[in-house]
Amino acid sequence: MDGDVPAGLRERRRLDTQLEIHEAALSLFEEQGLQATTVQQIADRAGISHRTFFRYFASKEQAALPGQRRLLRAFEGLEIDADGPGDVLRAIERMAIAAMEEERAGRLEEHRRITRLLAAEPALQAVAAGQELLLVEALHDRLAARLPEWPTTRARLVAEIAVVTWRTAWQRWGELAMQGEELEPADVFRECAADLRVIVG
Structure with missing residues (x-):
């Protein structure tokens, strides 16, 4: 029974299943496009049931995107x-760089694939935009909890700026990767953060 399985092993199995669904969605979208791919096809390729798919992702589009889970976890510990x-922005910058530096080589190839899909599929771009809203809310909530004296507008502006910098860095990294340039995402983020400081002082 699942209740007899240690919590760490259950979590590893959950993450493995999530990754298998994600890989299946990416591969099918690359092979036949977003519109032609069904949730059932993704589930079949991942070796799970249709019902199990929806325990992990709300839609086929979400299955193709990483969901910014690493950054969300970093926000929680900020x-x-x-x-x-x-x-505060510099503290967030250090946290974001640490999150990017945790990426492995295999994950970077995954990001290249996602970059190509985002460029080709407007529906995926809409899902990515929705995920960014969740990131802004999560960071805003963390800032409000840690800095209760701040006006809520200030916390929201800082959260928006931080998430826009994160998105801009990944977009730029994707552009460079498509051109064959092998830069580290964290280095691209540092460049974007430096440009931000020039703009806002």
Whole structure:
């Protein structure tokens, strides 16, 4: 019974199944396009039931995207030791760089595949935009909890700026990767953050 399985093993199985569904969705979208692919096809390729698919993802589009889970987890652990907006943005920058540096080589190839799909499939772009809204809300909530003296508008602006910088860095990394340039995502993020400081001071 599943209740007899240690919690760590259950979590590993859950993550493995999630990854298998994600890989199946990516492969099918690459082979036959988003519109021609069904949830049942993804489930069949991943070796799971239609019902199991929906325990992990709400739609086939979501299955193709990583969901920014690593960044969401990083937000949950974000520590802030100053209350100036510039200092907070730099703390978020350090956290985002650490999250990017955790990516492995295989994951970077996955990001290249996702970049190509996003360029070809507007429906996936809409899902990605929705995920960014969730990131903004999560970071806003963390900032509000850690900096209760801040006006909510300030916390939201900082959250929006941080997420836009994250998205811009991945977009730029994707453009460079499509051109054959092998840069580290964290280095591209550092460049974007440096440009941001030039713009806002």
